[in-house]
Amino acid sequence: MSSVLSDDGPGPEDSGAARRRRRSTTAIRESLRELSIQLSLLNHQVGARLGIKDADLDCLDLISRHGPLSPSSLARLAGVHPATLTGVLDRLERGGWVTRERDPADRRAVQVRTLRERAAEVIQLYAGMNSAMEQICAGYDEAELDVLADFLRRTAQAGHGATEELAAR
Amino acid sequence: MSSVLSDDGPGPEDSGAARRRRRSTTAIRESLRELSIQLSLLNHQVGARLGIKDADLDCLDLISRHGPLSPSSLARLAGVHPATLTGVLDRLERGGWVTRERDPADRRAVQVRTLRERAAEVIQLYAGMNSAMEQICAGYDEAELDVLADFLRRTAQAGHGATEELAAR
DNA sequence: TCCGATAGTACGGAACTCATATGTTATCTT
DNA sequence: AAGATAACATATGAGTTCCGTACTATCGGA
Numbered sequence: 001m002s003s004v005l006s007d008d009g010p011g012p013e014d015s016g017a018a019r020r021r022r023r024s025t026t027a028i029r030e031s032l033r034e035l036s037i038q039l040s041l042l043n044h045q046v047g048a049r050l051g052i053k054d055a056d057l058d059c060l061d062l063i064s065r066h067g068p069l070s071p072s073s074l075a076r077l078a079g080v081h082p083a084t085l086t087g088v089l090d091r092l093e094r095g096g097w098v099t100r101e102r103d104p105a106d107r108r109a110v111q112v113r114t115l116r117e118r119a120a121e122v123i124q125l126y127a128g129m130n131s132a133m134e135q136i137c138a139g140y141d142e143a144e145l146d147v148l149a150d151f152l153r154r155t156a157q158a159g160h161g162a163t164e165e166l167a168a169r
Numbered sequence: 170m171s172s173v174l175s176d177d178g179p180g181p182e183d184s185g186a187a188r189r190r191r192r193s194t195t196a197i198r199e200s201l202r203e204l205s206i207q208l209s210l211l212n213h214q215v216g217a218r219l220g221i222k223d224a225d226l227d228c229l230d231l232i233s234r235h236g237p238l239s240p241s242s243l244a245r246l247a248g249v250h251p252a253t254l255t256g257v258l259d260r261l262e263r264g265g266w267v268t269r270e271r272d273p274a275d276r277r278a279v280q281v282r283t284l285r286e287r288a289a290e291v292i293q294l295y296a297g298m299n300s301a302m303e304q305i306c307a308g309y310d311e312a313e314l315d316v317l318a319d320f321l322r323r324t325a326q327a328g329h330g331a332t333e334e335l336a337a338r
Numbered sequence: 339t340c341c342g343a344t345a346g347t348a349c350g351g352a353a354c355t356c357a358t359a360t361g362t363t364a365t366c367t368t
Numbered sequence: 369a370a371g372a373t374a375a376c377a378t379a380t381g382a383g384t385t386c387c388g389t390a391c392t393a394t395c396g397g398a
Contacts, residue, residue, distance in 0.1 A: 017311070024314035025306045029299065031321035036212070037230055038328030039205040044248050045335040053354085054223070061206055072376065079213050081356050086378055100377095108363045108376045128334050130198065132327035136320070137194045142186070145193035147313060148320055151305070152200035158301035159207030165297050166214040222385085241345060250387050255347055277345040277394045 032155070046125045051095065055080065056088050060097055060114065068113040070103075079167065201324070215294045220264065224249065225257050229266055229283065237282040239272075248336065 040054070047057040059078050063069065066077065075085040089112060092098045096118055103109040137145060209223070216226040228247050232238065235246065244254040258281060261267045265287055272278035306314060 021311055021314070024311055024318060025303065027318040028306060028314060028321060029302060031318050031325060032208075032302070033230070034234070035321050035325040035328065036205070036208040037227060038325045038332065039201075040209060040212075040227060041248055042328045042332045042335075043205070043209075045332050048248075049335065058206060058209060061202070065203070070376080071378090079210055079217070082376085083357075083378075083380095084355055087354070090378095106364070106376085110377065125335065126331075129327060129331035132331060133198060133201070133324065134194065136323050136327060137197060140320075142190055142193055144316060145190070145197060148317065149193060149196040149200050151309075151317055152197060152204050154305050155302065156200060156204040156207045158298060158305060159204065159211045162295075162298035162301060163207065163211045163214050166211075166218065166294065239345075240347090251346075252348090252388075253386055256385065275345085275395070279346065 042129060046122070049125055050121065052097075053091075056091055059085070059088050060092055063098055063112055064114045068111045070109050071100075071112060074112065079163070211298060215291070218294055219290065221261075221266075225260055228254070228257050229261055232267055232281055233283045237280045239278050240269075240281060243281065248332070 043057055044054055047054055050057075052060070055078070059074060059080075062074060062077055069077075071085050071089060072082055075082045078085070080088070089098065089100060093100060096115060098112050098114050100110050100112055103111050140148065212226055213223055216223055219226075221229065224247070228243060228249075231243060231246055238246075240254050240258060241251060244251045247254070249257070258267065258269060262269060265284060267281050267283050269279050269281055272280050309317065
């Protein structure tokens with residue numbers, strides 16, 4: 001099934017194993033695309049319940065994972081305009097999700113960090129997805145789980161690389 | 170590493186194989202979260218190059234995958250307000266990405282479909298990611314590829330289910 | 339034919355994004 | 369050491385977007 005957002009690779013000038021292999025690779029690309037959208041929509045729903053916009057939730061996630069960091073580096077990381085990020089942080093701070101504190105070492109800089117108080121609400125909302133994943137993972141042996149985790153990690157890394165390449169030029 | 174957006178599962182009252190297994194499962198959850206963000210950021214960059222907002226690009230993707238469909242069903246699918254979707258379609262139509270045509274059978278209804286003209290631009294922007302995926306997939310044998318594709322498909326399905334569960338209540 | 343339901347969109351107020359300007363604070367230059 | 373320059377975060381304002389509501393057109397049933 002050819003579609004607007006992806007091509008189907010080269011033509012069928014070869015056959016047999018290579019052909020089946022390409023089918024599998026294409027299937028992965030397709031599934032990955034579907035997965036991407038579904039996770040976006042899940043985040044959208046979660047954000048809606050919490051009164052947090054999609055982009056804001058992305059930022060909150062980045063803050064929670066990449067530790068305390070400055071607004072400017074967060075802006076770079078999230079690919080948004082610094083002035084936009086001020087508004088994002090205003091909303092997150094007002095909602096009690098993060099704090100801003102001046103860096104004592106460099107008083108121009110600000111350190112943004114997450115608060116733990118409201119973490120439970122978020123976990124609660126992702127509970128459905130988490131238990132579904134638990135169930136899916138239960139069907140694999142440990143070697144398979146490691147292969148899967150490694151694949152996901154490398155794919156995320158590939159996404160990061162592709163994003164930076166686009167941002168650079 | 171405990172963080173705001175996910176817990177780390179039950180305590181360590183068991184050990185050995187079960188423990189390692191839980192570590193693997195957690196690694197998958199973490200990688201999946203990272204992947205979700207990275208793909209969002211990639212889409213954000215791609216959208217920025219095309220002058221398409223994130224949500225609009227999501228809608229375009231949904232239209233391209235789920236064939237011609239009506240604005241209302243698309244609104245349900247994307248989880249946005251119907252009036253908002255009017256604006257989304259206005260922008261996508263103005264940009265030459267989709268067309269709106271009245272359904273002859275039910276003249277209230279509208280069918281939205283993608284145009285193929287500008288597809289190449291999108292493919293071009295995802296070329297970096299696609300070739301990276303190609304490279305990653307090259308490292309797996311066909312059985313592994315099938316396992317991966319199946320896992321991704323089921324995970325996407327889980328995301329869909331979790332989203333619907335949240336939207337329902 | 340009349341009436342309620344449905345599909346899509348127009349409208350208007352509130353909120354958001356981003357380019358630019360501003361006020362601090364750090365760093366460089368000489 | 370002092371002034372110039374750069375970096376950081378945020379204020380400001382114009383343009384855009386979101387969404388609750390209202391409106392028009394059309395369909396299906398009594």
